Amino acid sequence: MHDDRELVEERITRELAERVRPLGHPDRRPLTVEAGPTLDALAPFEVGERWGAPWTTTWFRFSGDRPPARDGHRVEAIVDLGFRADSPGFQCEGLVRDSAGRAVQGLHPRRTAVPVDAPAGLVEIVVEAASNPMFPQFRPSLMGSPDTAGKELLYRLERADLVVVDPAAEALVHDIDALDGVMRSLPLADPRRARLLRAIEQALDVVAAGPDGVGEARQLLAASLEGAPTRDRHRVVATGHAHIDTAWLWPMRETIRKCIRTFASAVAMMDADPAYRFACSSAQHYSWIEEHEPELFERIRAHVAGGQFIPVGGMWVEADMNLPSGESLVRQLVHGQRYFRERFGVRCREVWLPDVFGYPAGLPQVFAAAGIRRFVTQKLSWNRTNRIPHHTFWWEGVDGSRILTHFPPGDTYNAEVTAAELVHATANFADHGWSRWSLLPYGYGDGGGGPTKEMLERARRLDGVDGMPAVELGTPATFFEHVEAEIAAGADVPTWRGELYFETHRGTLTSQLGTKLGNRRCERLLREAELWMAHAVTAGHDVDAHELDGLWRQVLPLQFHDVLPGSSIAWVHADAEATFDAVAGELEDRIAARRNALTPPGPIVVNTATTARDEVVITDVHPPAGGQVQELDDGRLAYRVAVPGLTWASAEARAASDRVVVTDRSMTNGSLAVSWDLEGHLVSIIDVTHARGLLPSGRRGAVLEVASDQPVRYDAWDVESWTTRQAVAVREAESIAVVAPGPLVGMVRVVRRFGPSSATVTYVLRAGSPRLDMEIELDWRHDEHLLSMSFPLDVRADTAMCGVQFGAVRRPTHPTTSWDAAKFEVCAHRWVDVAEPGFGVAVLDDGRYGHGVFDGGVRVSLARAACYPDPGADRGDHAVTLAVLPHGPGLADVVREAEALNLPLAVVAGGRGDPPAATSSPPISVTAVGVEVDAVKPADDGSGDLIVRLHEACGDRRAVTVHSDRRIVAACRADLEERPGAGFEVSDGIVAFTLRPFELATLRLTR
């Protein structure tokens, strides 16, 4: 044989499509079609006609007589709604419903066949079709909102037939498809490649020879499908999956339908194939099915019980991990695990976040506290600069907790189980030295329909082929059990310590600031509402421990990894911001009602922060007579109040010994002295206490900078390394005015206009305060620009410490190695600190996440203005406050002031609480520096116990005491589900214990 190899390969492709596949459908006849906006309003419709304005639903009814079929043959309907083969999930979709309205299966580009079970007579198929628009990749589109998407019909019905299926010919297609894939993935010099090419050629020759060719061709190929050695192969656990984004290029209302279609298909495949396993995350998605398709939900429940439908992840949704607060991450797990336990009797043992944009170093202990020691993610294969050196490893977090982590080496969570993927996964796997196992999540995501029969057929065949890894259909648990057995047998598992920083998509730390600020506001109010619930329990009121569950379950889905990061269409962000507003309003009402019931008449000051405070407040509420009060030009009042942590006190204006003095272009409160130039820029910030200037000589501070921001690919996702190099300082000021001259607060307001945008920056210095605040009000109108505020600092530090959930991480201030250089934009919560051993400067914020840390300074990303996928992203009015805080050694002052900035004292009218029932003593008080209380709440079990979650925030070892006014009779540690663990000694109503650096602890207090 001397046939040209490339020509033969082309022959295989063409003859498989044009000669072999058609043998699988020996008979076909067209279906009669009707279509309309509802099932009651159907009208005759033709194949070839257009249908589907953007975001609308069209109902189709297809009918025809079932063709006769030989023994062993079956009948299917083939419906092509006008699919584009190359992007399953990102276009129209259909759901087949039976005559009772039950969800039967989805219709997608790669799943167009519907089995016809009726033995004879009229066949009728009803399809609920969604004309979701396609989005041109990386280009602005008006399709992302129903207001701008227009009415043009987007799709054309391509095909509607009944076909008879010859299973032998169909099997031959799968045989050739599998072996052809193996042949093409082997090296040219591999003798097995030539042998497979020859075997397929011979099979095609006999198919061409006549009608009995199918059976003969299968026999010719059988040996090639069974030649694999059984020992020493890498082993792949293939787990069915469908990564369904909770919202993204479609709103949540469509995600509900994507889940229905995908899960109906999965259940149908389970009915047909008992070996099939489908791993499915996100309690929210199950909950939608429970609400909207209860009949399908019962079938899912039966398959969960049967071990085929596998709940994974233990979270409410696959949330972003950078942006939610630590307590939000906790609640993702609490609500997720609770749902899986209550509905299915299942506790998930692995976190499942294949697609999330980086993983902070505080996560391992959060997972561990939820009873989870395994973690699957894939996204870091997208790193643009460096490669994490392992696929299976211990991931060790800030506190030392370890999680067994796996990156599926196929570099995809949407695998199709092709030979090429298996070869890549095997070659790519970095841990052959100690492990034989890897995981392959396969199936089309996002409404692409999940796994297909073709994938299962390939998995089974490829397992037997020489040159392929062994392929086992299984679950994530199957995979981890194999690895854990290797570890138990002494395998030497590598460790990665610290954050899993994602070297791309850094723009998601900043995009859609309205969505991010809405989340931050709700996080703050949820914490305060729970604190008031704890006050009420302490005062002996009846409290429903679950009264906030519904509000949490509105916030948790919005922390999904395309919503909170800001990478969704306009519709999604409009919905999210409306929901955040509604939830915040409801929480404010609940807080006010509880406060009214608990507090006595007269103005009170509320401190929700962990520690006691003695601060100047700025408020509309008058204090009782006495003390020192400063009236501001807008009618508000400033006065100094003192209040313990986690409670309230009467708002009495105190005499203040410190005072703010404002003179010509400078102001000081005795701790800080700042001065500004004729452009309104800070030219000097002196820390009087430490006798240090904060700004490098000749540099200005708190400078607004605008940079052209045009990412190469993913607009809303990416900030490029060169973007901030192009930054231009906003210099001219429209006005500079002293709006508060002291003695309790000094304020200087600078108004700047630049291009189409403007910003008002107010410098605020309070008596007795160690920090200078910058209150920024933005009218942001730029397109495709990044707005930052930059703080050059005269501090020499190789690293900056950045606040993250339940801890802090160090980031390099210099691009020395490629790993350092890649961290040019990093995530921080509340604070970034650069420090020499005896002195440091922190930049604080109340709701921004993207930061640049560089040699001699910190830059805070304020706003972007991406054009894809939301052409109006970020534009509008926004308010955010930054602060600069010099301090001595350690981080305790930074953590305390960052908490104070984020939980400002509120002075409010008192209520109708009737002493002595009303008490101003806190439900708990915590004595320790550098420790932050994340939640105080009644226990979920309604026992009246209090749950206190706190963490060590500075990286030190701390002695902590927790005290409650109603004497604590028993105290223990608990997991996130509040199940009691090791008990504490309780002495005199006080619990004392030690926290390790960055340790997270959940306490259960019985009183």
Ligand SMILES: [Zn+2]
């Ligand atoms: Zn995703």
